[in-house]
Amino acid sequence: MIELIASLEVGRLVFVLLVLLVYFGISxxxxxxxxxxxxxxxxxxxxxxxFQLTNLPFISEEYIQGIVSNxxxxxxxxxxxxxxxxxxxxxKKKLITNLFQTEKIFFLxxxxxxxxxxxxxxxxxxxxxxxxxxxxxxTIYISAKYFLLQYSFSIREKQILxxxxxxxxxxxxxIGLGQFLQGSSxxxxxxxESQIVKGMYGTSFVELQNQVFLRAYGxxxxxxxxxxxxxxxxxxxxxxxxxxxxxxxxxxxxxxxFLTFSRIAIFLSLGFFLVLFLKYFWNKIGGFxxxxxxxxxxxxxxxxxxxxxxxxxxEIIKNYPLWGIGAxxxxxGIDYYPVYTAGGFLLLEPVHNIYILLLAEYGLVLGIPxxxxxxxxxxxxxxxxxxxxxxxxxxxxxxxxxxxxxxxLPQGILLFLMVISFGYIYTLRIRSGCGKVA
Numbered sequence: 482m483i484e485l486i487a488s489l490e491v492g493r494l495v496f497v498l499l500v501l502l503v504y505f506g507i508s509x510x511x512x513x514x515x516x517x518x519x520x521x522x523x524x525x526x527x528x529x530x531x532f533q534l535t536n537l538p539f540i541s542e543e544y545i546q547g548i549v550s551n552x553x554x555x556x557x558x559x560x561x562x563x564x565x566x567x568x569x570x571x572x573k574k575k576l577i578t579n580l581f582q583t584e585k586i587f588f589l590x591x592x593x594x595x596x597x598x599x600x601x602x603x604x605x606x607x608x609x610x611x612x613x614x615x616x617x618x619x620t621i622y623i624s625a626k627y628f629l630l631q632y633s634f635s636i637r638e639k640q641i642l643x644x645x646x647x648x649x650x651x652x653x654x655x656i657g658l659g660q661f662l663q664g665s666s667x668x669x670x671x672x673x674e675s676q677i678v679k680g681m682y683g684t685s686f687v688e689l690q691n692q693v694f695l696r697a698y699g700x701x702x703x704x705x706x707x708x709x710x711x712x713x714x715x716x717x718x719x720x721x722x723x724x725x726x727x728x729x730x731x732x733x734x735x736x737x738x739f740l741t742f743s744r745i746a747i748f749l750s751l752g753f754f755l756v757l758f759l760k761y762f763w764n765k766i767g768g769f770x771x772x773x774x775x776x777x778x779x780x781x782x783x784x785x786x787x788x789x790x791x792x793x794x795x796e797i798i799k800n801y802p803l804w805g806i807g808a809x810x811x812x813x814g815i816d817y818y819p820v821y822t823a824g825g826f827l828l829l830e831p832v833h834n835i836y837i838l839l840l841a842e843y844g845l846v847l848g849i850p851x852x853x854x855x856x857x858x859x860x861x862x863x864x865x866x867x868x869x870x871x872x873x874x875x876x877x878x879x880x881x882x883x884x885x886x887x888x889x890l891p892q893g894i895l896l897f898l899m900v901i902s903f904g905y906i907y908t909l910r911i912r913s914g915c916g917k918v919a
Contacts, residue, residue, distance in 0.1 A: 492671030493530060497559060500525065515570050516638060519624060522563040524645045526892055527653055527710065528700045529673030530559035534605065553812055555605045558891035561613065568620045576623055588619055594847055598808060607808035617894050618902075625902040629910055643721065647730060650714065654733045657697030657707065661740045664695045673700045687742050697740035706886045706893060708746030711738045712876055713896055715753050716869035745883055749876045786820075787833045787883065793820045794832035797841040805844035809889070814841070831885040838885050855881075855901075862904035870904050 500521070508517040534555040571577065577585075595611040602608075628634075634642075656674065659667050664679040679686040679695035685704050686695050696704035711734050718730045735754075738746050797806050797814040806814050811831040820828040832838050835855075840848035863874040877887070877900060886893030 490670060493673075496671045497530065500559075501562075513638075515567070515574070515624075515627070516632075518563055518567045518570060519628070520641055520645060522560065522567065522895075523642070524649065525559060525563065526895060527649060527673075527707075528559065529675070529702050529892065531673070532557045532559075534609075553606065553810075555609050557609070560891045560895060564617055564620050564895075567624060568616060571620065571623050571627075576627055584622075588622075591615060591618070594850070598804070598843060598847055601804050602807040602810070604807060604810065606810060610809040613891065614888070614894065617891075618898050621895070621898040622902040622906075625899075625906045629903065629906045643726075646714070646717065646721070647726065650718075650730050650733050653699040653707065653711075654737050657699045657737050657740055660695055660699075661697050664693075666698075669700070674698065675702060694742075696742045697737060699737075701892065702890060703886070704741040705743050705745070705884055706890060708738055708741040708743030709880055709884070709886065709893070710896060711741070712746045712749050712753075712880075713873065713900065715750060716873055720869060745880055749879060753872060786828055789820045790828065790830065790832040791834060791837060793818050794834065794837040794841045798837070798845075801841070801844060803844045803846050805840070805842045805848060808842050811838060811842055831889055833884050835881045835885055835888050838888065858901045858905055862901065862908060865908040866904055870907065873900055874904065 504517060504521050508514045511517065534557065592615055595615045599608045599611050602611075656667060656669065656672075660677070666674050666677045668674075670676065675698050677684040677695065677698060679693050684695070685698075686693055688694075697707060698704055699707045701707040701710065714734050715731065718727060718734060722730055735750060738750050793815065794811075796818045797811070801814075812829050815829060832841065836852050839851050842848070843851060859874050859878060863871050863878075866874065877897065881887055881897075887897040888894060
């Protein structure tokens with residue numbers, strides 16, 4: 482416990498305590514614990530507030546070839562706290578009894594398989610990872626079923642969710658724009674902002690016309706994660722906001738996506754507008770395209786690094802075929818099968834493909850069922866969903882083949898599971914004739 486508290490700076494600790502105080506105060510006064518918990522979970526999703534666990538049993542070496550890596554340090558996230566609170570509320574409200582028998586069997590099997598994996602790996606990093614994946618999936622799925630099939634939102638609650646959406650966009654836009662203009666972090670580490678400086682090793686930046694630009698991070702651990710989050714916000718803003726609020730929010734989201742310099746998100750976002758809003762938004766987005774044209778289309782070292790990691794991933798699968806190298810232990814494989822960037826630096830990152838990553842870390846015994854399960858839900862949501870859901874799932878499929886944060890970072894896991902779970906329940910609702918969600 483002392484180590485956990487020591488890993489927090491004073492500002493971050495104050496912010497955490499303040500959020501918890503406000504949450505319990507509001508929930509106690511309104512008696513709406515479930516809604517308050519989900520609302521706070523959505524509000525806190527962008528803030529990368531973590532607590533590193535060190536000097537505990539069953540923790541492997543934190544250094545890879547003399548270099549410390551965040552991927553080797555067991556970490557708790559502030560989001561874990563609110564997922565746990567939601568889980569407690571689910572148990573208290575006895576919502577589990579509302580699940581169909583087939584779903585009970587599915588989650589029991591999933592829990593059994595993850596427990597086997599935790600025992601086989603017998604390492605703190607793996608234990609945290611596998612049970613985080615399970616309890617996130619379990620909690621988000623039941624929450625989705627409850628809110629889409631049983632809960633009736635009041636006008637005030639809809640206004641609260643709208644406010645959370647708008648304030649989130651404004652905060653991330655302000656921080657991301659400030660980082661881009663200043664070329665460094667803004668000193669907001671208490672909100673989870675990374676310590677970044679353009680041109681520094683370990684910081685994500687780009688060079689355009691012989692100038693170095695810092696990619697916008699917001700309060701996410703990497704610009705690509707911020708870009709993925711913003712991509713998910715596009716259909717949300719268009720669906721749930723009206724009038725000038727819709728167009729202001731969409732404009733801010735699009736500008737910030739460009740400032741992340743994430744070609745995947747830029748491509749998907751432009752596709753979103755070209756399909757749905759080309760007539761109205763071309764004049765707004767057209768001016769940004771020339772500035773980012775080189776970054777978007779030209780080959781750079783990011784692609785070659787991804788290719789090398791894919792080769793490394795297959796090497797790990799070949800050498801750890803049955804049970805894998807261990808959940809969240811992919812970077813340990815780089816110690817035996819080094820991967821270097823085009824600049825000659827050791828690349829201490831998981832392979833940027835969640836399917837190869839699952840096979841490498843969970844082996845063929847558990848990895849194949851997990852991959853098939855994910856693909857089943859994604860393709861089902863795509864085939865049975867409406868236009869926005871189809872495009873969101875399409876974006877997930879693209880991102881999941883080119884990045885790893887959907888299964889390595891709590892924020893990415895939460896986003897991933899929200900889309901899968903809410904999309905699945907939403908399509909069930911439509912098929913049952915209940916109509917659209919109010």
